[in-house]
Amino acid sequence: MSAGSVAVVVPEDVAVPSWDLYELSIPCTVFGKPQPDLADPWYELRLCGTEEQTPDGAPDDARLGAPASPTGLSLRTSYGLGDLADADTVIVPSVPDACVEEGAPLPEALIAALREASDAGARMVSLCTGAFALAEAGLLNGRRATAHWMHTAQLAERYPKVEVDDSVLYVDDGDVLTSAGLTAGLDLCLHLVRRDLGAHVANQLARRMVVPAHRPGGQAQFIDLSVPETDDRGLAPVLEWARAHLQQPLTVEELARRAAMSPRTFYRRLHAATGTTPLRWLLEQRLGRARMLLESTDLPVERIGELSGLGTANNLRHHFLKQVGVSPSDYRRAFPFAAPAVRRPAQPHD
Known part of the structure; x- marks a missing residue:
């Protein structure tokens, strides 16, 4: 028995420039690398693609992980959306830009799989704009949630039943957790380790990653304390x-x-x-x-x-x-x- 299984959703266009790989790398780094001296066994990480699977369970190479990527990067995974419901924790990193900026629809299969995983008792987590997927699945209705401050206005407008808070790093609402973008996603993942395995393990892991051991979720995402540039030489x-x-x-x-x-x-x-x-x-x-x-x-x-x-x-x-x-x-x-x-x-x- 491990510290828990963590399923990370990998959108089909992971290789295009609009996809920010940083949010995907965070759960891979925190939950994917065994730490036997801290907790043995460690988490079981699964990267779950959103594309259809071939009969033998492997993803269709013509779709997921296609080599014709503008960035020269491709990704293959042996898990699909059907594996979300078996996970203890489901993490949705940032969704494609078009789904946020242009309102492009998220795959219906993904939304259905998220609902199924939630109904099965999985802990649902979003990093940055992954909150749009949880909101689309109705999992944030009546809940307080956050995302990167640049996108919280769109989140609130598109999903009025969600109580959007753009002033925090992350929100822990028990079985549903959401975070702001970039390093706030790392804060939330370390918070999950703290919840699951205790403060000592989380602190030691943070030390190995050379990051602050704990930033409370209520800390402000961004406060501009800089001095704006000005041509007013008198000032x-x-x-x-x-x-x-x-x-x-x-x-x-x-x-x-x-x-x-x-x-x-x-x-x-x-x-x-x-x-x-x-x-x-x-x-x-x-x-x-x-x-x-x-x-x-x-x-x-x-x-x-x-x-x-x-x-x-x-x-x-x-x-x-x-x-x-x-x-x-x-x-x-x-x-x-x-x-x-x-x-x-x-x-x-x-």
């Missing part, structure tokens, strides 16, 4: 000065004075250049400084609050929870700081 010097003095109690009046503008003009010019208000801009810069310090130092939260200009530890936690979606402590656990090794001076030979 650039004062914004650079402000970023270098974030620990000080900066005011709009002081920044306007340094820019040789009235507060009203400064407000208008900054909003035109950055799309935000001066106070919001300062908050974003301070949160960015706090994130950097949490990732790269072992300073206490109280000191980070001071250095970032957010004041007390409580104030830092308040803004972090509101804007990032997790506490500073949880964020730091996702990016553990490793102090650089101290090189001892060479000793002369006797």
Whole structure:
């Protein structure tokens, strides 16, 4: 008996440029490589093609894995859609772009197989735009779900019965789990390992993959803390000065004075250049400084609050929870700081 069987859906056009192989590689890496020292036996991975099978069970080479691929890449698998219902976990990586951008229909056989697997008790999982397949099968109706933030508006519009949340890395709704795109899919797969085999196994596996051991699903997918490019040379010097003095109690009046503008003009010019208000801009810069310090130092939260200009530890936690979606402590656990090794001076030979 293994840690569980994991069936990964491989769309028929896996070899075309619109297919992002990254989402397919994630479950293969997490569940496909045995880790006997962590759990023995490990997961049983099955790659299930969406094309019809030949009578002997092997896929039709003229369809799945055809060598005439623009990318020079092909894929063959001995499993098909009929094998989904026998799996403990079914994972649907990103669906073809045409199904998302143009509303092209997903294969009816795939949708039927997903429903059958769910009815059989399989844990249903989507990575990135794989949520469109689960939604089409009706498996997300009345549930909270997510996908890559670039596609969540389309998901919500196309499937109004789904409670789409575009602000999280992944959603664990028990027997149905969905994730945002790219590395959020890896976060979700490691979360599954944590659920199945415990935190120690998941942490050790993450360490081998050189990724954060655990990013909570509620953490924000994307927060723009950058400084937008601007040709406004009157603003650039004062914004650079402000970023270098974030620990000080900066005011709009002081920044306007340094820019040789009235507060009203400064407000208008900054909003035109950055799309935000001066106070919001300062908050974003301070949160960015706090994130950097949490990732790269072992300073206490109280000191980070001071250095970032957010004041007390409580104030830092308040803004972090509101804007990032997790506490500073949880964020730091996702990016553990490793102090650089101290090189001892060479000793002369006797």
